[in-house]
Amino acid sequence: xxxxxxxFRRSYTLRAPPLVGVLAAGxxxxxxxxxxxxxxxxxxxxxxxxxxxxxxxxxxLIRTCLLAAAVTAAAILISLPAAWLTTRTDLPFRGVWSxxxxxxxxxxxxxGAFVLVAALGPRGIVQNWLEPLGVDRLPEIYGFxxxxxxxxxxxxxxxxxxxxxxxxGLDQSMDDAAxxxxxxxxxxxxxxxxxxxxxxxxxxxxxxxxxxxxxxxxVSILRFDSLTRVIFIQYKSAFxxxxxxxxxxxxxxVALAAVWIESMTRGKARYHSExxxxxxxxxxxxxxxxPALVFCVSLVMISLVLPASVLVYWLVRGLDAGxxxxxxxxxxxxxxxxxxxxxxAAILFALPVAVFSVRxxxxxxxxxxxxxxxxxxxxxxxxxxxxxxxxxxxxPWIYQTLPLLVFAYVVRFMPQALGASRASxxxxxxxxxxxxxxxxxxxxxxxxxxxxxxxxxxxxxxALLVFLTAIKELPATLLLSPIGFSTLATEIWASTNEAMxxxxxxAAILxxxxxxxxxxxxxxxxxxxx
Amino acid sequence: MIRLVVPxxxxxxxxxxxxxxxxxxxxxxxxxxxxxxxxxxxLDQFAEESGVKVRVRYGDTAELAATILEEGxxxxxxxxxxxxxxxxxxxxxxxxxxTLPNMILDLAPSQYRSRADLWVGISxxxxxxxxxxxxxxxxxxxxxxxxxxxxxWEGRIGWxxxxxxxxxxxxxxxxxxxxxxxxxxxxxxxANDPTEYPNxxxxxxxxxxxxxxxxxxxxxxxxxxxxxxxxxxxxxxxYTGPGDAGSLVNIAGAGIxxxxxxxxxxxQFLKYMLGTTAQQYFADETYEYPVIAGIxxxxxxxxxxxxxxxxxxxxxxxxxxxxxxxxxxxxxLP
Numbered sequence: 104x105x106x107x108x109x110x111f112r113r114s115y116t117l118r119a120p121p122l123v124g125v126l127a128a129g130x131x132x133x134x135x136x137x138x139x140x141x142x143x144x145x146x147x148x149x150x151x152x153x154x155x156x157x158x159x160x161x162x163x164l165i166r167t168c169l170l171a172a173a174v175t176a177a178a179i180l181i182s183l184p185a186a187w188l189t190t191r192t193d194l195p196f197r198g199v200w201s202x203x204x205x206x207x208x209x210x211x212x213x214x215g216a217f218v219l220v221a222a223l224g225p226r227g228i229v230q231n232w233l234e235p236l237g238v239d240r241l242p243e244i245y246g247f248x249x250x251x252x253x254x255x256x257x258x259x260x261x262x263x264x265x266x267x268x269x270x271x272g273l274d275q276s277m278d279d280a281a282x283x284x285x286x287x288x289x290x291x292x293x294x295x296x297x298x299x300x301x302x303x304x305x306x307x308x309x310x311x312x313x314x315x316x317x318x319x320x321x322v323s324i325l326r327f328d329s330l331t332r333v334i335f336i337q338y339k340s341a342f343x344x345x346x347x348x349x350x351x352x353x354x355x356x357v358a359l360a361a362v363w364i365e366s367m368t369r370g371k372a373r374y375h376s377e378x379x380x381x382x383x384x385x386x387x388x389x390x391x392x393x394p395a396l397v398f399c400v401s402l403v404m405i406s407l408v409l410p411a412s413v414l415v416y417w418l419v420r421g422l423d424a425g426x427x428x429x430x431x432x433x434x435x436x437x438x439x440x441x442x443x444x445x446x447x448a449a450i451l452f453a454l455p456v457a458v459f460s461v462r463x464x465x466x467x468x469x470x471x472x473x474x475x476x477x478x479x480x481x482x483x484x485x486x487x488x489x490x491x492x493x494x495x496x497x498x499p500w501i502y503q504t505l506p507l508l509v510f511a512y513v514v515r516f517m518p519q520a521l522g523a524s525r526a527s528x529x530x531x532x533x534x535x536x537x538x539x540x541x542x543x544x545x546x547x548x549x550x551x552x553x554x555x556x557x558x559x560x561x562x563x564x565x566a567l568l569v570f571l572t573a574i575k576e577l578p579a580t581l582l583l584s585p586i587g588f589s590t591l592a593t594e595i596w597a598s599t600n601e602a603m604x605x606x607x608x609x610a611a612i613l614x615x616x617x618x619x620x621x622x623x624x625x626x627x628x629x630x631x632x633x
Numbered sequence: 634m635i636r637l638v639v640p641x642x643x644x645x646x647x648x649x650x651x652x653x654x655x656x657x658x659x660x661x662x663x664x665x666x667x668x669x670x671x672x673x674x675x676l677d678q679f680a681e682e683s684g685v686k687v688r689v690r691y692g693d694t695a696e697l698a699a700t701i702l703e704e705g706x707x708x709x710x711x712x713x714x715x716x717x718x719x720x721x722x723x724x725x726x727x728x729x730x731x732t733l734p735n736m737i738l739d740l741a742p743s744q745y746r747s748r749a750d751l752w753v754g755i756s757x758x759x760x761x762x763x764x765x766x767x768x769x770x771x772x773x774x775x776x777x778x779x780x781x782x783x784x785x786w787e788g789r790i791g792w793x794x795x796x797x798x799x800x801x802x803x804x805x806x807x808x809x810x811x812x813x814x815x816x817x818x819x820x821x822x823x824a825n826d827p828t829e830y831p832n833x834x835x836x837x838x839x840x841x842x843x844x845x846x847x848x849x850x851x852x853x854x855x856x857x858x859x860x861x862x863x864x865x866x867x868x869x870x871x872y873t874g875p876g877d878a879g880s881l882v883n884i885a886g887a888g889i890x891x892x893x894x895x896x897x898x899x900x901q902f903l904k905y906m907l908g909t910t911a912q913q914y915f916a917d918e919t920y921e922y923p924v925i926a927g928i929x930x931x932x933x934x935x936x937x938x939x940x941x942x943x944x945x946x947x948x949x950x951x952x953x954x955x956x957x958x959x960x961x962x963x964x965x966l967p
Contacts (some may be wrong), residue, residue: 488695586690
């Protein structure tokens, strides 16, 4: 594994420490389990080719890709101003906005979509308010645009969070250089600032795109026939695991294409400067403060206040009708416990892969890194069944125990930790490590004392993202948790199934409140960091 | 960060050790596709009266069926308690269910159990037409489900073609009237531009808030809404005429897995579920139809003797792939 590095260090060769390589390869292999399972199941199916070339499959594939592209574009368009306003300007209450902008991620997409329909449906709550004005029905929100709106609103923080970190890490000396060479502020933004943000935009955009591919909750409630929905119909109605597996493989292929596009976008550039860094200047908004505040308020209203108020409305209405809301404390404790474990484990899994792929790039590290992303694009049910298959038949001693459930979360959500760690690793200068080595420190000591501290912001962001998604995970939780282990997500699922909206709302509100705590801590710490 | 990670992983290792509770002969493990809120009280009562230790995994019926299929010979489950006959049929077809003894089979009438004696129905659920009480009265509704293919219903129908109960109804329609009639019906409804809902709950809600005038659903969802929102809820149930496929009665039922090592407990459980206590529980608490005689049903619920559902063997509803193909060909499903 001797690899020559980019142009600026052609003079010497880097060799990956065997430990890093072995750990990374181990993680890569673990991440491939769902794909192995899908290949096994799909190969039992005599008509894979027919399934994949059916006109309806191809139409669904195109529709799904369009949705993923549209959601990603919208998430980037929302996140750019939101991140800039909260990191680079004198906007009032920046810390508050930063936390509020990150919170929509905590809504499970089925809850988010359900709430959107209840609020904005043809005869929903908003129509009810407008009734006196003669509004009989609102336009349909079902289909492509409804799914687009719901998924965008509840996933844009995937772009926003890494983007904020990148904007904080920007080096003012580059902007100053551009300005001193006569570039306009607009030109500087597009030709100097934006390119530096590319890794963050690409990493966040990739998460949004893959999430959209895998999402079932929103597309089913908003009646958009994406590939994942078709896969679910196969499982649910025909008990046909082979056909579902063929379609899921197709989804995995789309995911790999998205990962490839991301790596192209990211390019080969380095994102740390060799000069002394200068912290970014704060832009004074002046009169622009008001439109900026309108933007912030509207975004928070629609992505946070609206869904939260519908939940509160359901809770109050149900309690009013005498519905009891049982104590869900143990579910809350379980949720916090298992999601924290997942966050910690995902970081441990992501670290070797990130270090290997950033510091020792090559064919193998690329393969491992890309393979790790497929899990995030597959429907949760496919991953859950893959681990049911391997767990029950090859590892019965951990089947349906907490460790296997945590492992399932890692397989599904590690890319979130990976993206964040790799982005911060890219911004650190390997020369610092080399200097420490040169001063006689051992490899591990350098990693612990130099690399790790620089990675911490990225790692805590990654851990937060994994925590926020694991706490709302449903399919793997239902099938792989220890028997009798309920989480807030399973409570919400069970209650909405039975039309007990008050109970569902109580659990969802608790979920949002719990998730708000680590979000606030991480975001505020990042806000203050210099 | 490291200081946080290490104790968390220690906790994980510890929980793995604690979780290793065995699947022994004194424990009954049930995979329940029926929800916890609906069945936990009666399962608890069984555990208390029998002294059996009951462990239940709750989940979606189809997903649990797929799970048992993946687990194969290593399934920890002793009993599969399913929301519909189709999922039980899938496990029966895969050869995963045991033949039940007569002392259990004899408790359920023959139309509510597997022809091959592999599963029994525990409670009945009827297909109904939910209608909006602001716009319609029962007199406005047709006697047959075929009546809804009339153009007068254009833009007024809600349905949930990806829902298992709906698909079981379409299979019933194919069995009763033939594939061509079923196709005609689907095409007729599609010509009326129906609104698609993800499930029964949202369909009933769509009827009540006036998004659609009617929807094809299972009978008991209405009563849960009435419980939560009171009598002002603007939807009610309508049963199509005697023998019409629109009033098909399906079951929620259970079977015992071949891999069980607690067969006696599993049989004891099924017997209890078909006894008067459990049957009365389902009638009172889940608003379903009991499968044994002599149980009083919920007030306001039309007795099956009056509904006169079509005569159909639920084991004949196993051709789900044929139904899915039909739904795809007609464009009801993607």
